[in-house]
Amino acid sequence: MRGHQAAVTTVRIWSAKDRVFSASADSTIRAWNTTNGKAVGAIRGHIGSVMCLHRNETSLASGGEDKSVKVWDLTQGKMVRSITVHRGTVLCLQMDDTKVVSGGADGAIHLCDLRKKEPERIAFQHKSTVVRALQFDDSCLVVGTETGAIRVLDLSSGACMQILAGEHARSVSSVQFDERRIVSGSPDWSVRVWDRVTGQCVEELEEHMRGVFAVRFDRQKLVSGGGDRLVKVWDWDDDLWCINTLRGHTGPVLSVDCDDVRLVSGATDHTVRLWDFSDPDYVRGPPAAGGLDALVSVASFAGTTTNEDCVIQ
Numbered sequence: 001m002r003g004h005q006a007a008v009t010t011v012r013i014w015s016a017k018d019r020v021f022s023a024s025a026d027s028t029i030r031a032w033n034t035t036n037g038k039a040v041g042a043i044r045g046h047i048g049s050v051m052c053l054h055r056n057e058t059s060l061a062s063g064g065e066d067k068s069v070k071v072w073d074l075t076q077g078k079m080v081r082s083i084t085v086h087r088g089t090v091l092c093l094q095m096d097d098t099k100v101v102s103g104g105a106d107g108a109i110h111l112c113d114l115r116k117k118e119p120e121r122i123a124f125q126h127k128s129t130v131v132r133a134l135q136f137d138d139s140c141l142v143v144g145t146e147t148g149a150i151r152v153l154d155l156s157s158g159a160c161m162q163i164l165a166g167e168h169a170r171s172v173s174s175v176q177f178d179e180r181r182i183v184s185g186s187p188d189w190s191v192r193v194w195d196r197v198t199g200q201c202v203e204e205l206e207e208h209m210r211g212v213f214a215v216r217f218d219r220q221k222l223v224s225g226g227g228d229r230l231v232k233v234w235d236w237d238d239d240l241w242c243i244n245t246l247r248g249h250t251g252p253v254l255s256v257d258c259d260d261v262r263l264v265s266g267a268t269d270h271t272v273r274l275w276d277f278s279d280p281d282y283v284r285g286p287p288a289a290g291g292l293d294a295l296v297s298v299a300s301f302a303g304t305t306t307n308e309d310c311v312i313q
Contacts, residue, residue, distance in 0.1 A: 003030055003039050007254065008266030010053045015259045021060060022272045023050035029062055029072075034262065034274060045070055045079050052102075054095045061100050063090030069102050069112065071095075085110045085119050092134050101141060101155075103131030109143065111155075124158040133175040133184075144172025144184055150194070164199045168192065174215045183222060187211030191224050193240070207232060207242055214256045214265075223263055225253030231265050231275070248273055 006025035013020055019040070020032045029043035029050055048065030055061065059080070060072045069090055071081040088105030095101075099120075100112045107129045112119040128145035135142050140161060141153045148168035152161045168186035175184045181202075182194040191212050193203035210227030217223065221243075222234040231246040231253055251268030258264070263275040 002271055003042075004028065004270045004272075006049075006270060007251070007268040008270065008272055009049065009051050010255045011257050011264045011266040011272055012053050012055060013257045013259050013262060013264055014055065015262075020257075020264050020272060020274065021053055021055065022266055023053045023062060023064075024270075025049040027064075029053065029060070030272075032272065037274070041077075043072055045072075045082075049089075051089060051091050052093050054093055054100075056095055056097050059095070061093055061095040063093045063102050063104070065089045067104070069093060069100055069110075071100065071114065081114070083110075083112050083119055085112070091130070091132050094135055101134060101136050103134045103143065105130050107131060107146075109134070109141070109153075124153050130171070133172050135176055137177075142175055142177050142182060144175040146171045148172060148186065148188070150175060150182065150184055152199075162199050164194050164201070166201050170211070173211070173213045176215060176217060178217075183215050183217050185212035185215040185224055185226075187213070187227070189226075191215055191222070191234075193222075203240055205234065205240060205242075207245075210252065213252065213254050216256050216258050218258065218260075221258070223256045223258050225256040225265055225267075227252040229253060229267070231256060231263070233263070246275060 004024040004026050008022050008024050010023040018034045020034055023029050027046050031041040033040050046064040046066050050062050050064045052063045058075055060074055063069045067084055067086045069083045070079055073080045086104040086106050090102050090104045093102040098114055103109045109124040110119055128147055130146035133144035136155055139155055141155045143151050150164040154161050169188035170186050172184050172186055182196050184192050189208050191205040192201050195202050208226035208228050212224050212226045214225040225231045229249045232242050233244040234240045235243045249267040249269050253265050253267045255266045261278050265273045
């Protein structure tokens with residue numbers, strides 16, 4: 001899917017609405033129809049690169065080079081809040097129905113209660129010059145830092161509850177967790193899987209030939225994207241065997257997202273690619289040895305901005 005004029009920094013699937021959102025260094029956020037690959041809208045409001053996105057059922061949150069976190073109402077098609085609390089680029093964020101948590105190049109983590117006018121300030125106990133990745137649930141916040149360390153913080157108090165045993169050799173670029181495990185990616189070329197209870201590293205995947213910038217997983221699969229321009233799909237049920245290596249991007253893959261049937265990736269080549277898990281070639285394809293392209297790329301669609309019907313200024 002083409003339309004961005006610079007690197008695609010973040011992609012997010014909205015399965016219920018057949019939409020993909022993408023953010024870019026061209027200062028825009030774009031929405032795409034996953035059925036036909038057409039661009040259906042562009043969101044403008046940031047000055048400089050848009051670095052991160054997250055959404056709930058009605059809203060989209062974005063963070064960028066302009067040090068701001070912006071919240072967009074997807075039903076009304078407008079920005080409803082702009083928050084500037086960081087002193088540097090906002091590199092990562094997550095939102096739910098009531099709050100947005102963001103981390104940035106200033107090393108700070110901020111929690112904004114969307115029900116209140118002013119951001120809530122929590123003294124999160126971590127030591128890092130840059131916060132590159134984060135995720136939270138009802139009780140804790142997992143943070144990936146510039147130093148390669150991963151910390152688990154109490155979401156209410158900000159206290160450090162756990163530091164995972166061992167560190168990446170370089171910064172943590174992406175992190176995700178569930179009730180059992182934490183998965184992280186790093187420019188040190190590795191994907192690591194950690195036991196959430198013990199904090200021990202239980203798997204280290206090193207098939208990427210450059211840095212790993214993005215990881216996502218569900219109960220069946222783990223997906224990673226890297227500087228080698230590849231997207232890799234790993235099977236939990238087969239001892240994390242790499243079952244597919246997906247080619248098509250011509251620049252480093254900066255972001256991936258997936259649901260049960262689709263995988264979306266964004267890269268420095270300015271494109272968003274959508275891949276179909278339901279294709280029979282993928283389901284029956286043998287494990288990728290040296291990179292079998294069994295997963296069919298549904299799109300690097302040539303969608304343009306000429307037919308946008310929900311441009312937000």
